[in-house]
Amino acid sequence: MTTTGEDHARALTGPWWWARWRSAVLDGALAVVSAVECAAEGIPFAREAGIPVSAGIVFGLVAGSVLLVRRKWPLAVVLVAIAITPAEMGFLMGVVGLYTLAACELPRRVIGSLAGMSLLGTAIVTFVRVRQDMARGDLTLGDWFVPFAAVTTALGLTAPPVLLGLYVGARRRLMESLRERADSLERELQLLAERAEERAEWARGEERTRIAREMHDVVAHRVSLMVVHAAALQAVARKDPEKAVKNAALVGDMGRQALTELREMLGVLRAGEDTGRRSAEVPLAAVGEAAAEAASRAAAVDLEAAGAAEGPCLSELEELVGQSAAAGMVVDLSVEGEARSYVPEIEQTAYRVVQEALTNVHKHAAGAKTHVRLAHRMSEIAMQVENEPPSEPASASAAGLPSGGNGLVGMRERVVALGGVFVSGPTDAGGFRVSAVIPAG
Numbered sequence: 044m045t046t047t048g049e050d051h052a053r054a055l056t057g058p059w060w061w062a063r064w065r066s067a068v069l070d071g072a073l074a075v076v077s078a079v080e081c082a083a084e085g086i087p088f089a090r091e092a093g094i095p096v097s098a099g100i101v102f103g104l105v106a107g108s109v110l111l112v113r114r115k116w117p118l119a120v121v122l123v124a125i126a127i128t129p130a131e132m133g134f135l136m137g138v139v140g141l142y143t144l145a146a147c148e149l150p151r152r153v154i155g156s157l158a159g160m161s162l163l164g165t166a167i168v169t170f171v172r173v174r175q176d177m178a179r180g181d182l183t184l185g186d187w188f189v190p191f192a193a194v195t196t197a198l199g200l201t202a203p204p205v206l207l208g209l210y211v212g213a214r215r216r217l218m219e220s221l222r223e224r225a226d227s228l229e230r231e232l233q234l235l236a237e238r239a240e241e242r243a244e245w246a247r248g249e250e251r252t253r254i255a256r257e258m259h260d261v262v263a264h265r266v267s268l269m270v271v272h273a274a275a276l277q278a279v280a281r282k283d284p285e286k287a288v289k290n291a292a293l294v295g296d297m298g299r300q301a302l303t304e305l306r307e308m309l310g311v312l313r314a315g316e317d318t319g320r321r322s323a324e325v326p327l328a329a330v331g332e333a334a335a336e337a338a339s340r341a342a343a344v345d346l347e348a349a350g351a352a353e354g355p356c357l358s359e360l361e362e363l364v365g366q367s368a369a370a371g372m373v374v375d376l377s378v379e380g381e382a383r384s385y386v387p388e389i390e391q392t393a394y395r396v397v398q399e400a401l402t403n404v405h406k407h408a409a410g411a412k413t414h415v416r417l418a419h420r421m422s423e424i425a426m427q428v429e430n431e432p433p434s435e436p437a438s439a440s441a442a443g444l445p446s447g448g449n450g451l452v453g454m455r456e457r458v459v460a461l462g463g464v465f466v467s468g469p470t471d472a473g474g475f476r477v478s479a480v481i482p483a484g
Contacts, residue, residue: 060115074111077136081107084132103132110136117144121157128164131172137161138204145208146215158205166197256395256453267405269297271370293369356390357382357417360397364415367401373412374401380419389481392457393417393426396465399450400428400477408433411474423463425480432473454479 061067081103089099106127113120121144124137141161145154170193177189273294276287355363364376384390397415404413411433418425451467454477458465463481470476 066114070111070113073113073135073139074108077110077133077139078104078107080135081127081132084130088130088132106133107136110139113140113143117147117149118153118157120144121161125157125161125164128161128168131168134200137165138200141201142204142208142211145205146212148212148216154205154209158201162197162201165200166193169193169196252456256457266301267402268366268370269294269301271405271409297366355394355398356387357385357393360394360415360417363394363398363401367405367413370405371410372401372404374415375413376415376417378417378419382419385424385483389424389461389483392461392463392481393424393479395457396426396454396477396479397428399454403450403475403477404428404430408475410434420483422484423480423482425478427476427478429470429476430474451477 057063057067059067061070082100083103085099085101085103086096088103089096092099106123109120109123117140120136120140124133124140127133128137141158144157147154170189173189173192177184276291276294361376364374368374385393397417401413401415404411408430411430413428413430416425416427416429454467455465458479458481461481463479465479467477468475
């Protein structure tokens with residue numbers, strides 16, 4: 044598991060400016076060591092300067108204890124270390140101060156300037172000290188050793204802590220950047236999961252609406268014709284046995300067709316359910332936005348494609364009109380333009396519009412003459428179902444056909460989903476007209 048920025052912020056439990064107690068303990072220990080070192084170095088400094096030794100010790104203790112604030116004010120620590128360099132004090136403070144300064148988020152020119160000042164001061168002090176030792180005879184090397192010792196000592200006390208501090212600072216900034224990116228990715232994954240859940244809910248709602256339309260189209264039309272034939276069968280059962288037998292056979296055929304279509308729909312639903320399970324097995328945290336969207340809509344797309352492949356087509360329109368004619372409706376079918384094939388969704392939608400319009404005629408205008416027109420145009424297909432006023436208004440209610448009021452809504456949804464136009468309403472002559480135009484592309 045990764046530590047996010049919020050977890051890192053909650054972990055800052057140290058006193059004052061320290062992030063952790065162990066950092067405070069470390070700085071305290073370094074300050075004690077530095078104070079002891081400066082106090083010890085203050086003794087020879089006091090003797091050379093001609094001041095009391097106690098003053099040199101106190102001065103060393105105060106100067107060395109400045110290392111305690113190295114994380115809060117690294118500039119002050121480095122400046123103090125540079126200031127006491129002529130007294131040959133604070134070597135530990137200078138090294139630790141330069142390291143802390145280089146690791147801080149300060150401009151590089153500031154770090155370079157102070158590091159150069161420290162380097163120059165150390166080189167001068169070392170040069171003077173080595174020259175004095177050679178003058179007293181403590182060292183018998185050549186004159187070349189003086190600059191060599193000055194440069195080597197200055198670089199040894201300045202370059203390593205500065206380079207190490209730069210490396211640690213860069214690594215710390217990299218870790219903070221990675222932590223921020225981890226926080227950002229976690230938030231994005233949460234948003235993706237929420238959006239995927241919303242898409243899944245939307246897809247479920249769309250699929251429920253589509254299934255309701257399909258069930259309405261299949262059941263309403265077939266059952267309406269079965270009710271009409273059953274009413275006719277009841278009326279002629281005693282007067283014309285042969286016609287009654289014919290109507291009974293039609294009722295049986297329509298019932299079997301309805302059962303077949305219902306079984307096909309249930310098979311498609313089972314296949315879509317399996318696809319939905321496979322899509323749900325894909326972890327949302329491991330995919331991007333496009334994959335989450337595909338997972339949430341996979342079931343709806345597969346069901347729509349399967350339904351389109353299994354659904355009716357325009358070549359079955361004459362059979363549909365013949366079924367209504369067999370139920371006693373006077374239907375006139377006219378086709379304009381050259382017939383051609385369309386994508387399954389368009390053919391199924393055109394078929395369902397005509398089917399639902401004929402079903403509404405059976406329900407609300409039984410016995411009325413109906414005109415069905417289909418036009419194949421260059422870039423679109425148009426259909427119109429118009430019925431004249433019924434000759435016997437009471438016949439519809441006599442058939443006992445209920446109406447849920449969802450037929451026109453379902454037709455409009457189908458047509459609009461394909462970018463078409465749907466219009467329905469009563470005619471001036473007292474009938475009813477349903478018109479739809481669907482783009483052929």
